Amino acid sequence: MLLTAHHQDDQAETVLLQLLRGSGVAGLSGMDRANQAADLLGDDALWMGRPLLDISRDSLEAWAQQHQLLHVEDESNADPRYARNALRHHVMPLIATDFPGFQQRFVRTAQHMQSAQRLLIELAEQDLSACLVDHCIDVAKLAGFSRDRVDNLLRYWFGSRGVRMPSTAWLNEMRAQLFEAKEDAQLCVTHADCEIHRYRQKVFMTPRIDPAALPQAAQAFVWAGESSLYFPAFGGTLHIEPAEEGMSAAWLAAQSLCLDVRRGGEVLKLAANRPTRSLKAHYQAGDVPPWERVRLPIVFADKQLIYAAGIGMDCHAFAPAKGDRLQFRWVFDHENG
Numbered sequence: 001m002l003l004t005a006h007h008q009d010d011q012a013e014t015v016l017l018q019l020l021r022g023s024g025v026a027g028l029s030g031m032d033r034a035n036q037a038a039d040l041l042g043d044d045a046l047w048m049g050r051p052l053l054d055i056s057r058d059s060l061e062a063w064a065q066q067h068q069l070l071h072v073e074d075e076s077n078a079d080p081r082y083a084r085n086a087l088r089h090h091v092m093p094l095i096a097t098d099f100p101g102f103q104q105r106f107v108r109t110a111q112h113m114q115s116a117q118r119l120l121i122e123l124a125e126q127d128l129s130a131c132l133v134d135h136c137i138d139v140a141k142l143a144g145f146s147r148d149r150v151d152n153l154l155r156y157w158f159g160s161r162g163v164r165m166p167s168t169a170w171l172n173e174m175r176a177q178l179f180e181a182k183e184d185a186q187l188c189v190t191h192a193d194c195e196i197h198r199y200r201q202k203v204f205m206t207p208r209i210d211p212a213a214l215p216q217a218a219q220a221f222v223w224a225g226e227s228s229l230y231f232p233a234f235g236g237t238l239h240i241e242p243a244e245e246g247m248s249a250a251w252l253a254a255q256s257l258c259l260d261v262r263r264g265g266e267v268l269k270l271a272a273n274r275p276t277r278s279l280k281a282h283y284q285a286g287d288v289p290p291w292e293r294v295r296l297p298i299v300f301a302d303k304q305l306i307y308a309a310g311i312g313m314d315c316h317a318f319a320p321a322k323g324d325r326l327q328f329r330w331v332f333d334h335e336n337g
Contacts, residue, residue, distance in 0.1 A: 006031055006050040009057040012106035013087050015113075025117050030110030056103060123149070124156030137203040143179060150175060161205055163193045178203060186290055199289045206291060207334065214294065218260035223252050231259055234297050236332040246325035247306070247317050255301040262298060266305050268314045282311045297330060 011030045018027035034049045052060065064071065080086045095102055127149060131141040137157070142150060151171055158165055166174070174189045178198055181187045187198035190208065197204040215233050223229070228239045238259065240252075262279055269276040277285075283293050288310045299307040306317040309330035319325060 002046060003049045003051060005052055005060070007052045007055050007057055007060055008103045008107055009088075009092075011053050011110055012103040013084055013092065015106045015110050016087055016092070017083060025113050025120060028110065029113040029117050030107075032114070054107065120152055121156060124152050127153045128157055128160075133202065136205075139178060139198065139201045139203060142203070147175070157205070161194075163191065163205070166191060188291070195291070197289060197291055200287065204289065209291065209295070215261055215297075218258045218300075220256065220258050222257060223255070225249070225253070231297070234259060234261075235295070235334075236297070236330055238297075238299070239329040239331065240326050241329055243325050243327040245318055246313060246327040248319035249324060249326060251317075251319060252301075252326060258300040259297050260300065261295065262293065262308075266298060266308070268305055268308055268311060269316060270312055271315050279308055279311065282308065286311060295332075299328060 014030045015028055018030070021027065031050055031053065033051070033053060034047055036044060036047055076082065077085060078089070080089055127145060128137075131137045131153065142153070145153065154171060154175070155165060170191070174196055177187055177189055181198065183201065185198070187196075189196040193208070195206050195208050197206060219231060219233060221229060223240065226240065228237050230237045266279045267276050268279060268282060270282075279293075279298070283290075288296070292310065296309040298305060298309065301317065304314070304316065306314045307328040308314075309328075313327050
């Protein structure tokens with residue numbers, strides 16, 4: 001635990017600064033008595049404690065003088081170009097003239113806001129749990145909440161995923177599109193850190209996809225018995241695994257293979273007793289969202305499509321006789337671990 005000398009006046013400055021910036025309940029909660037110092041010092045095991053938040057600056061200075069403690073003043077503390085210093089030197093003395101003891105009231109306000117924030121987090125956890133389906137949010141369940149509860153849930157969802165908190169205007173726009181767009185619309189709202197999609201009445205949060213970062217050309221390769229092959233340009237690994245039915249090792253090793261992304265018009269037959277269908281039809285049947293389809297790689301042997309990630313193997317590549325058989329499996333980098 002790292003102890004710091006933040007005091008009552010610092011807490012009052014924090015609350016006033018957040019109030020002027022238009023912060024919500026979380027901002028008006030001021031400084032916590034203790035919290036992880038990972039963001040500041042990069043150590044998850046280190047906590048920062050502020051045991052002096054209820055004590056005024058004057059009381060601390062008097063105690064320091066009584067015990068003849070020496071201190072060093074940071075010269076930047078006098079620079080009014082910093083917002084906190086402008087409040088400390090120009091604004092707070094004027095407030096203290098007409099409202100003596102306002103610091104204590106600001107500290108109590110921060111304590112009330114901390115309590116309110118804890119309740120909002122508790123409610124958001126319950127609401128998100130009720131709406132969450134396979135890491136995405138059920139729009140029908142979300143629509144049953146009031147606007148304030150929806151916003152509280154979405155803000156908590158963003159925070160829990162490590163995404164920067166959206167502005168009120170952005171949140172209003174996203175909420176409107178989630179509920180007002182046509183049911184079959186493939187909605188995408190772009191955030192600085194992610195993309196928000198609505199697909200089949202579910203809300204997904206996905207990493208932002210830069211079209212320029214998608215593979216622009218196919219990559220030829222051969223298989224020489226490896227259990228996996230890494231393709232950095234495609235952002236993942238192709239695993240070659242034993243299976244009850246699949247390709248023979250000898251046949252696979254003799255092929256000129258190629259990894260690519262879907263260009264349009266490709267077809268695949270999953271089994272002898274199933275019809276040949278387009279990849280689009282397979283993706284729709286498998287409930288694969290459109291934004292994932294553009295990144296999922298496919299494998300050709302010469303010009304024959306033999307595998308599509310997110311769908312499976314083409315049965316034409318299966319060996320007719322029994323024996324050791326192999327199938328492909330694709331895993332993106334972000335799915336590991």
